[in-house]
Amino acid sequence: MKVISEQEVLRQFTVVDAIKTIERCFIDFDRGRIMQWPRSVTTLPDGLNQNVFALMPAYLGGERLYGAKIMSFFPDNLEKSLPTHLGQIILLSSETGETKALIDANSVTWLRTAAVSAVATDKLAKKEASTLSLIGAGNQAASHLQAIRHVRPITRVVVFDLDKQRQHDFVERAKSDFPGLTILGAETLTEATENIDIICTLTPSMHPFLTGDMVSAGAHINAIGSFSPEKRELTTDLISAAKVFVDDYEAALKESGDILIPVLEGSFDEDSIAGSLSELVTSKVTGRSTENDITIFDAVGLAVEDLYCASAIYQKMTRMVK
Ligand SMILES: NC(=O)c1ccc[n+]([C@@H]2O[C@H](COP(=O)([O-])OP(=O)(O)OC[C@H]3O[C@@H](n4cnc5c(N)ncnc54)[C@H](O)[C@@H]3O)[C@@H](O)[C@H]2O)c1
Incomplete structure (x- = not known):
């Protein structure tokens, strides 16, 4: 059995590798060559009601591999x-x-999530x-800053976090990593979203904060933070006004608070979802119709993404050894 560490994943698998791999993953997912089973996401019975254990299984037919991502989410780790x-x-x-391999999941999640957003951004922004x-x-x-730069000519980046120290540290690191970009911290959400073409929401927020009036005509939003029915980042008015795409219909309608809460309120019809990422990459649906459309890509994260990237890393590293 091969054990592949976080450092090895990051050395062998770049953001660009991840973007190409994720595009192939969604083509294979569309063709039924790979599949996943419903994931189990459980809050640990430790009295804290916040630490999450997730088991995400998938099957990669063509690769003769299957397996699962076993993941913890402990918010106090910050x-x-x-x-x-x-x-x-x-x-x-x-x-x-x-068992063929055990691969660090944090680094794969870090890369694959941003790669999924980049593929969606390429189709929609x-x-x-x-x-x-x-x-x-x-x-x-x-990872989103790295990945989105590969699909659009980004020149200006605005960063907002409720934790101002974390925001400051991120901005300083990003300025030194990307000296060619203008990178600013914002005091308010309004300042962070004014005249912005691509907005990525990347928070564990339980309450919606991005409203329709904060978003410019023609903007594209990657809503990534919410992965359970009670969590959401986008308000109902924004969801109702936009052309909404999801990573997968079944997963979104089971797990995305951004979609499920407006559906329960009766303000958004699930049949109004404009398409999935598989449908976008195989051109079964079209993205924006006009320059003024607001597009939303809402992702809860899929086991096929993890297993497909893990398999690509494993295949690359075993080829290198031969
Ligand atoms: N959809 C997917 O596939 C997928 C994959 C990985 C992570 N996620 C989710 O994305 C989110 C971000 O992941 P991460 O690893 O970067 O988490 P992280 O804990 O490293 O960072 C989250 C940041 O959000 C900030 N924050 C919290 N609430 C906020 C708010 N209302 N407004 C602004 N900032 C706020 C925190 O201060 C923190 O700096 C998490 O909720 C995570 O569960 C989703």
């Missing part, structure tokens, strides 16, 4: 200087059931989109 998401991906042979807003200056903000 205060302990630990990542909030930690775990492993186990890859098994579908011919023998042998205006071609000339050059301004990016990152709401939530955590781990995902860093």
Whole structure:
């Protein structure tokens, strides 16, 4: 069994590799070559009602591999200087059931989530989109900044976090990593979203904060933070006014508070979802119809993304050894 650490994942698998891999993943998902089972997301019975254990299984037919991502979400890890998401991906042979690899899940999640947003942004944002807003200056903000730059000519980035120290640290790091970009911290959400072409919401917020009047005509939004029915980042008026796409219909209608709460309120019809990422990458649906459309890509995260990227990393590293 091969054990692949966070450092090895980040050395062997770039953001560009992740974007190409995710595009192939959604083509294979559309064709039924890979599949996933419903994931189990449980709050630990530790009296804190916040620490989450997730088991995300998937099957990669063509690769003769299957397995699962086993992931923890511990929000208080932020205060302990630990990542909030930690775990492993186990890859098994579908011919023998042998364990082939154990791969660090935090780094794969970091890369694949931003790659998914980049693929969606490429299909949905205006071609000339050059301004990016990152709401939530955590781990995902860093990978999203790298990935979105590969699909649109970003020149200006505005960052907003409720924790001003974290916002400041992120902005300073990003300025030194990307000296060619203008990178600013915002005092308010309004300042962070004014005249912005692409907005990424990357927070664990339980309450919606991005409203329709904050978003410019023609903007594209990647709503990434919410992955359970009670969590949401977007208000109902914004969802109702936009052309809404999801990573997967079944997962979104089971887990996305951004979609489910407006549906329960009777303000948004699930049949109004304009398409899934598989449908976008295989051109079964079209993205924006006009330069003024507001498009939303709402993602809860899928096991096929994790297993597909893990398999690509495993195949690359075993080829290197031969
Ligand atoms: N959809 C997916 O596939 C997917 C994948 C990975 C992570 N996520 C989710 O995305 C979110 C971000 O992940 P991360 O690893 O960057 O988390 P993180 O804990 O590293 O960072 C989250 C940041 O958001 C900030 N924040 C919290 N509430 C806020 C608010 N209302 N406004 C502005 N900032 C706020 C926090 O201060 C923190 O800096 C989490 O909720 C995570 O569960 C989703």
